[in-house]
Amino acid sequence: MKRVLLVIWLFFLLIVQTPGYAQTEPPVSDDEVNRLASELYCPVCENVPLEVCPTKACAQWRELIREKLALGWNDEEIKAYFATQYGDQVLAVPPRRGFNWLIYLVPPLTLVAGILIAIRVIRKPKTIPAAQEVSNEGPCRMAAEDFISQIENDLEGVE
Amino acid sequence: MIGGIGYGGLVIALVTTLTAVITSLCGGRSRSAALIETARRAALITFPVLSLSILALLYLLASGRFEYSYVYQTTDLSMPLYLKLAALWGGQEGSLLFWCWLLAGFTFSVVARRWKTEVDLLPWVIAATSFTLLFFIILVLFFENPFSRYFITLDGIIKRAFFPPAMSILAKPTDGAGLNPLLRHFGMIIHPPALYLGFTGFVIPFAFAFAALVSGRTDDHWLKITRKWSLLAWLFLSLGLVLGSRWAYDVLGWGGYWGWDPVEISALMPWLTGTAYLHSAITQEKRRLFQHWNIALIVLTFCLVILGTFLTRSGMLSSVHAFSQSAIGPAFFVFIILMFSISFGLLLHRWSALRSENQIHSVFSRESAFLFNNLLFTALLLICLTGVLFPIFSELLTGQKVTVGPPFYESATAPLFGLLLLLMAIVPLTMWGVSTSRNLGRHLWKSALAALAVPLIVFLAGVRNWFALLAVWLVTLAIFTTVLDTYRTVTLRASNRQEPVRQAFGTLVRRFSRRYGGYLIHIGVALMALGIIGIEFFQTTTQGMLAAGETLSLSGYTFTYEKLEVTDNADGRNSARASVMIKRDNRELKRVFPGSDTYYVSQQSVTLPGVRSTLVDDLYVILVDWQPISSEGATFKIYRNPLINWLWIGSGVLVFGTLVALWPTTRRKNIPRTHQEEK
Amino acid sequence: MTTLPVFTQDPVNKAKKRFPYWMVIFGLLLVGLLITLGLWLKQSRQTGFEVGAEIPDFSITTFSGEHYQKSRMDGRVILLNFWSSWCASCEEEGAILEEVWREVKDSDDIIFLGVNYVDTENDAKAFLEKYGITFPNGPDMGSRISRLFKVQAVPETYLVDKDGRLAAVQIGPFQSADEIRAMLELAK
The missing domain is CATH 1.10.8.640 (Cytochrome C biogenesis protein)
Structure with a gap:
């Protein structure tokens, strides 16, 4: 309650003060x-x-x-x-009119193009390789995963 | 005499480089061993010959031979020796000669070291590097000769030439004009060489990619050979960019580190594609993906290097960096057309041979994380390219000049940088090849929750900017998952092999130096992001005119103007130094001395900020204006830049991480090598 | 188990495929970029009008509100002076320009136009008052005229003859009133 009063008082002060400033x-x-x-x-x-x-x-x-x-x-x-x-x-950026809209269209268009490319590249394979089926079989194999990851680590850098 | 040696060196280099280009092209086609050997020798000899030119120019600079126009324009008697030597890259002519020398040096080291194993690719590598070098030597020799002297003809006209014009005498000024004062800074001694090393360094991976395209050997071979070269070039480019920021922060006196200036962006663009390349190259090595993309990316990187050099060196972009402009535009433009069309034509020619053999099987796998990384970097590149080129389009098509400034770049790139941070956080949790949302999600949500602690603390400390909190969360998450992954791998190894943790860590880092170097780079980037968050979201500033003894206050600090001293220095500058006491809660923290140096000859001033720097914030005081006679009033501008130091610390970590990644990997002997690795 | 990638010498898929359509788009973009760069290079190397060149139409509204348009002034010689209040060498030049203006202002075939190059109105007006300049002066709104003439720095002065062609150019300040008189002779 006290705080509300304070706010009101401050607001009042502000109103009173403003014309004085002007x-x-x-x-x-x-x-x-x-x-x-x-x-x-x-x-x-x-x-x-x-x-x-x-x-x-x-x-x-x-x-x-x-x-x-x-x-x-x-x-x-x-x-x-x-x-x-x-x-x-x-002006720090071109005013938003006429030809200048071009530059404002680039970032969103880039975004759309990027998403499209990502979808295309990732969805391309229709043949699911055997490896993926294997990995999908067990829903919860924490230790095995870590093991795989470790093997992978160990093999990294070996071409 | 000395100038003659330098000039002669350039002429010989022109001949040897031309020989190298012709013989390597012919030798590559006819596979004549004799021609290829000639090309190799010509490429090898160019570097020592150009070194002679460089030494000659350095000697002229150091000994103050002001009859040479370059020496006159960039040095004067009062400059210390290290600055005289650094003036080698303080102007257009010297910079271009330095470029040539670096290009020749890279060519030399690759030709000298790799000759035995890479006979297929090498003629084409020599052709690519020598062709580039040839162009730059032509620029130096015929357009921007650093060895030209001043001559006065009988009509009293001063001419610049190497060979004396008819009926003229040599002009010998007694003192030079001196280096641009803005360039007389420690950062300036290492910023340009680092940047140029980065730029020219990309010529090696480019040349190998070119060789792969021409010879048709488009497997992974070129990529593996150039792995360290591209990393090295990337290191120097990053270093150059960071040093440039630091120089801007220290010298330009606008309290910032990056202004989205067209020239800065020109240097950033190859960095963006280079960074994308470093990532996608790993994907190609591990999963045989993105073959065509990788080769296109490295070609694009070097094309961007050349484009950036063209834009900045031909004086087509005006900016704070436009120290040196000249008439090399048309020659450069011809080179760019040649380079772009040859590269693009070759890519087109080999495109079908470059198909990836593998495919991405899961959205949640590591390779798709790398794909997203590349998409983001490409998007950043597109935004930068549009921003730089748009004013040109606008002026050409509508006749209206416009500025594309920081607000555009900031709003367009900030979400992308945020997503990159997110990727950096996710990537340690992903695996190559197969990965499911469940795998990833299970690891991710715990880390995500744990990382919330930091933004929560920041929130409780009173920060209510949601974007800043999000950014802090992403930074925390990135560091957290990276460290966590390292910790888990190390402890797993330690327990599996009964090793002490420290030994396990050491072995892992040594064996997988690229991986852990990469992790360190990521941590460095996260720390840099922290600095950027600090300055971008929380910078505060104030300005005011003070009489001696008066005080300005900003964000809880007070700044008391004590006195001003104006002195004339023997080296031709007038310096003003104010002393300002910084206090907090009436406790004296530091006395800083912001000031300004005015150079009499060039009538140019340099702002010297007074800075109190801590890990929490920088207090950055600039003397904007003062009354010289009464010394009564002085105007100060003060910035508080929170966390900015983390930007520099992060850069240090990044450089260290790159060095770790560059460190030769130790291998176990018992695994058979399928292919002869480098070294 | 992770398989070791095997190095193969030539995994080239020999089947010729048609270029993907986006390669064509990319190629066109590249050509567009090169053409733009070329045009821009050409433009950035262009200097202002050559003497004898036809000057396109332009207009200026003076500080006192009068409107001058080049196409409506055919038959008069126009001396176009670009200046700024922040330019030190414009000060002396303003005084000598005014001196010559007083000699020629009664003849109806010469007009002086002062174009105030990127300046603030108050400073410009104060400048005009301080140096007692009476020939018409106006702001270069949107820097259109100075861009037309490719003004590099102030002061620059252009003399347009009765047929609307450029008769003479002075880059930098005039040193004396005689220089201006000599320049005016060139348009006759």
């Missing part, structure tokens, strides 16, 4: 800027995340993120802004 417009912390900058790429130096790019230009872009965050833009809006300003290469 009015004073606190500076956006470096951490918030970096969080978003790590999801964007430097438009000039290819394949360098904006968060870690040491150039002056990138410092300017990080400041831009800070400004936009201070204006209350959300992550998606800022990313979209960067993409229209500098091109899609600033």
Whole structure:
């Protein structure tokens, strides 16, 4: 009960505090800027995340993120802004539209192809060899198995 | 003079390699002993001749002969000797020469050692290695000559050439431009050679596969001969990748070890197929399965090596690794077309002869575990290949540049890596040939339950990330089943033969060094996975500007900025070093000195993180920015990377395990050998 | 018992089989890969337009909202200057470009267009204000124009003549106003 009250009180505090924050417009912390900058790429130096790019230009872009965050833009809006300003290469992954769907189709297609190949390779033999029938006869032969495994171990490496 | 020796060595190597290619091809066809012997001698002589070139270049680098453009571009007077020597692979020309030398070295060792037993295959092996070598020598000699010098013509134009252009005088700069500061790191001394050894090492299994395809001797023979060669190449490639990660972690200053950079992926791709090959090769030896797949896989591995080198060396990929780019693209492209079409044509030609004689009988057998392993590695390769090539497709077809960054790779590969961990956990419980779900299940469920203990503890410690808990469970399971299997085999042997446990263990490891080496590698990989889980799921970071005496806090630690010192060094760099005290619960843990070096000549800076490293976590402090005059405020970025050290420890275990697997197996004398083994 | 694998010299199945269909697919993929690599190599080695080349249409909206389109400006010489606020050598160049612009702006047959290459709007505007630049300047949205011209680094300047062909190129900054005047002569 005490805990519930505490939660309610905290929640209340949060509601009360929020408009206050909005009015004073606190500076956006470096951490918030970096969080978003790590999801964007430097438009000039290819394949360098904006968060870690040491150039002056990138410092300017990080400041831009800070400004936009201070204006209350959300992550998606800022990313979209960067993409229209500098091109899609600033996004860490291609935007999900048009031709770009191709790359998102590859992993699931690979998975499907892999499963199909596995089924084909394993199900191919229709003739069950004698060895398998032998092994299936006894359901529970722990010691024998260990013995086989040991023989197998001993023979390993002998070509 | 010295440069002349180096250049002369290259020219002679060109001639001998060309001779080797022609005579081995003719000799292989006509089976003329004289021609084959000529090819062998030509292949043997290339290595010492190229060694002479390498020595000449090393001498030039060490003695600071800045009239040589390569020496000028990669060294300066202030560099210590070991860095001057390491500059051999600090630029394009030297790296390519080094490649040639390694290729020649591998060819030399295989031709020198195996001549007596492998007369069938060897002409074709020489043809394959020499053809590759020939191409690289042509690159070095005609496109990227490390022995070219600077000449000033009468019009005052500076030209780079080996032979003096008409009406010109030799330019002798008094000091060089110096090595790229990012490369002045200990990891840089061993990362490139290890990687290149790995890359070039795969030429031997490739050449034998090629020989098998051409000669039609497509049984297991080529595979058995090259078993250790491929393992050795794989070892160096793994080492190269790990050292590269470590270098990135230490020098690039982004708190990470792997950025899914196109160049990193180019090096990873042959590793993926190489790893798949090591597994499926065992299946072929044990069960005579996957014959066609194995030969295709090793050919693919070397093709990927060449493709990766092409992508990174021709400057077509931009990334942190694009230190050296040049105009070798078209020549390289021709080589790639030749190599891919010859390999593919040969595979096609021999395909029907390569049919597996055996079949997989059970989903739960060890060979099907290896099949799944190969499927997973192939899937990983496909994802990497798509990721690297997609931006190219996109730009060519739609004109739109895109980036394929870590989020894509992480979400696409994480489930596959998870499944690989699961396979690693299951494999010690499986058997070759026949196995039923019941057999496997009975062994598995107990281990699975036992391994739950660790994620449970982690859960009770407050971790609520289900993916992380799953990953921890898989890692525990993999280590558990591996150790358990070893324990059971050892105790069984000890009790059967009345041996002390230690002796039984020793004998088993020595006799089945591949198996237990493999187990050790698996444990190493599991430990590496632990490090990756730590940094991927639980990395925390903060950044802030501090005045002296102020404090940042992160995950229970506090970081107090004490002071900043900026000094000018005699070797042409300006260094800034901050001192930061790390505390926990008001207890002083360590004082670290994050800083940054700016090199005046190249105007390049290098970040030097201050790190407190323990088995639990790394605290990684970076000096991002500072006010030079007032030294009042400095901006720090701090990462806490939990468990990251296990990544390096696991890598060590992996390397050790590979060495165990490479160790010559001791055999009992009383078992008749059906085939003359190597050595 | 496990049987010892026996080494056989030539277990080749001589029966000729047709290639599996997926080999054909794989072969086609390989050819596709090689063609892509080739095209890409060609493209990555391509430099920008040659002098005399027809320049395709492009458009730019300036910071003040005016719209300029190349196809609607036939008959005028266009000087296209790529710059950024973070580029140090663009600063001096901006001042001398402005100097020449003031000489030619009243004649109706020359237009200067500043293309702001990957930059932030506020910094760019501050830059324009600081150096008193009055010729039309606008952001290169999505880096389309700079990709069209294969801009490697800023500053770069392209002169398009009245017929829409490239008349001259300057890679790197102009050192003096005379250099710009000389370049403008080339389009006449």
